[in-house]
Amino acid sequence: MSLKLPLDAAGAADFHFQDALGQELPCSCGRVHRTQLEAFIISAKVADRLPDLLRRWGCRHPYLVMDRNTERVQGADVRAALRAAGFPAQDFIFPDPELVPDESALKRLEAATRRAEAIDFWIAVGSGTLNDLVRYVAHRRSQPYLVVATAPSMDGYASGASPLIIDRMKQTFPAQSPRAILADPEVLAAAPERLLAAGVGDVLGKYSALADWELGRIVTGESYCPFLVARVARSRDSVLALRRAIFRRELAAVTELFYALVEVGIAMDYQGSSRPASGAEHHLAHFWEMQQLLDGCHAPPHGIQVAYGALLTAELWRALPAICPTTEGALTHAGDRPSWEQGIRRIYGPAAPPVLALADTDPVHNPALRRDRLAAIRANWPQIYALREQVPLRAELEAAYRDVGLPLDAASIRVSPGRERDGLLWARDLRSRYTIFRLYEDLGLSTILGER
Ligand SMILES: [Zn+2]
Numbered sequence: 288m289s290l291k292l293p294l295d296a297a298g299a300a301d302f303h304f305q306d307a308l309g310q311e312l313p314c315s316c317g318r319v320h321r322t323q324l325e326a327f328i329i330s331a332k333v334a335d336r337l338p339d340l341l342r343r344w345g346c347r348h349p350y351l352v353m354d355r356n357t358e359r360v361q362g363a364d365v366r367a368a369l370r371a372a373g374f375p376a377q378d379f380i381f382p383d384p385e386l387v388p389d390e391s392a393l394k395r396l397e398a399a400t401r402r403a404e405a406i407d408f409w410i411a412v413g414s415g416t417l418n419d420l421v422r423y424v425a426h427r428r429s430q431p432y433l434v435v436a437t438a439p440s441m442d443g444y445a446s447g448a449s450p451l452i453i454d455r456m457k458q459t460f461p462a463q464s465p466r467a468i469l470a471d472p473e474v475l476a477a478a479p480e481r482l483l484a485a486g487v488g489d490v491l492g493k494y495s496a497l498a499d500w501e502l503g504r505i506v507t508g509e510s511y512c513p514f515l516v517a518r519v520a521r522s523r524d525s526v527l528a529l530r531r532a533i534f535r536r537e538l539a540a541v542t543e544l545f546y547a548l549v550e551v552g553i554a555m556d557y558q559g560s561s562r563p564a565s566g567a568e569h570h571l572a573h574f575w576e577m578q579q580l581l582d583g584c585h586a587p588p589h590g591i592q593v594a595y596g597a598l599l600t601a602e603l604w605r606a607l608p609a610i611c612p613t614t615e616g617a618l619t620h621a622g623d624r625p626s627w628e629q630g631i632r633r634i635y636g637p638a639a640p641p642v643l644a645l646a647d648t649d650p651v652h653n654p655a656l657r658r659d660r661l662a663a664i665r666a667n668w669p670q671i672y673a674l675r676e677q678v679p680l681r682a683e684l685e686a687a688y689r690d691v692g693l694p695l696d697a698a699s700i701r702v703s704p705g706r707e708r709d710g711l712l713w714a715r716d717l718r719s720r721y722t723i724f725r726l727y728e729d730l731g732l733s734t735i736l737g738e739r
C-alpha cells in the first residue's frame with residue numbers, strides 16, 4: 288500500500304506501521320519519524336520464520352535467552368527451528384520463577400555468555416523483564432537483537448531503553464532497539480491472565496497520557512505530533528472495544544492487543560521519547576513500584592499499576608474548575624525549596640538524590656518560566672478545561688476494568704492509602720514532564736491532592 292506523506296492526523300486511520308518499517312517518514316508535525324524496527328511478524332509457527340531473517344542479516348551465531356516458562360511455551364520451538372536450519376543456537380535459560388531485571392540477573396547472563404562461542408545476534412524469548420535484560424546486554428556489546436514475544440503484557444517491545452533495578456532503584460539505561468518483533472497469536476493468547484490485564488491496562492492508561500501531552504503543548508509549547516496522537520488513540524480505542532474478547536482469549540482480539548502495544552512502542556520511537564505513551568498515570572505507577580522495591584516486595588505488573596494510576600488521574604481531570612483559579616500567591620515547591628527538599632528526602636529515602644538532581648535542571652522549577660506557564664494557562668483555560676472530555680470518568684474506566692480484572696482500589700496493587708496520597712503529591716517529581724500534577728501545582732491546587 289502506498290504511504291501518503293507527509294504523515295498527518297487525517298491519514299492516521301489508513302496507516303499501518305508494517306508498511307513503513309525501514310522508512311524515513313516526514314510528518315506534518317515538522318519532524319521526520321523513524322524506527323529501528325525492520326520486521327514485525329505475527330503468525331502461527333512464527334519460529335520457522337527466524338532462519339530467513341537471520342540469514343538476511345548475515346547472522347551466524349544467534350544466542351537465545353529465555354526462562355523455563357518461555358522456553359516451554361515458545362523457546363524450544365525457536366531453538367529447534369534454528370538448529371534445523373543449521374544455526375548452532377546456544378542458549379541461556381533463567382531458572383527464576385519470577386525473574387527480576389537486576390544486577391544478579393545481569394551477572395548470571397553475562398557469565399553464561401562468556402562461556403559461549405562468538406555471539407553475533409541476540410534473541411530474547413519472553414516479555415518485559417527478559418527483553419529489558421537482553422537489549423541492555425546487546426547494547427553493551429553493540430550487537431543486534433530481536434524479540435520473540437510470549438505475552439501481550441506491556442508496550443515496551445519496540446523500546447530502545449531498559450528499566451533495570453540497580454541498588455534496589457529502578458533506573459532507565461540506553462539499550463538496543465529490536466531489529467524484529469515476532470509473535471505467535473496462540474502463544475500470546477495463552478499468557479497468564481494477569482499479563483493480559485497488564486497489557487490492557489498499559490494501553491488504557493493512554494487516555495491520561497495523551498491528555499497530558501496536549502496539556503504540555505498548550506502550557507509549555509512542547510513538541511507535539513497530531514499524527515502519533517491519532518495512532519495511539521486508535522490503538523487505545525480498539526483495545527477498549529475488544530477487552531472482553533481479549534479475555535476470552537480470542538486470537539484476533541489478542542493479536543489486536545499485541546499490535547496496539549507494539550504500535551504504541553513505535554510511536555515512542557518515532558517521537559524519540561515516551562511522551563506519546565506516558566504521563567501522570569505512569570509517574571504514579573513508577574512511584575509505587577519504586578516504593579515496593581524499597582520495601583523488598585515483588586511489584587505487581589507495570590500495566591496493572593498504570594491502570595490504577597489512571598483512575599486517580601481521571602478524577603483529577605474531572606475536578607478541574609470551569610473558571611481558571613486565581614493564582615496570586617499560590618505557592619509551589621519552587622517557592623519553598625527547603626521544605627520541598629525535606630519532603631523529597633522523607634518520601635524517597637535512598638532514592639532521593641537523583642530526584643533532587645533532576646529538579647536542578649527541570650524548567651518546572653524556574654520562577655520566570657512558571658510566570659510564562661501561568662500566562663499560557665490563563666489565556667487557554669477553556670482549551671485546558673475541555674481536555675477533560677478526552678479522559679473517561681473514573682466510573683467509566685472502572686466499568687471497563689471490571690471486565691478484565693484490573694484494579695479498582697489501591698489495596699489490589701499492594702499500595703496503602705498513605706502511599707496512594709504520597710504518589711499524588713510526590714510522583715510528579717520523578718520525571719521532568721508537564722502533566723496534570725504540574726498543572727495542579729502551578730495553580731496552587733496541590734493541597735487538594737493531600738486532602739483526598
Ligand atoms: Zn507503560
Ligand SMILES: [Zn+2]
Pocket residue numbers: 294314315316317318320511512513514515
Ligand atoms: Zn509527527
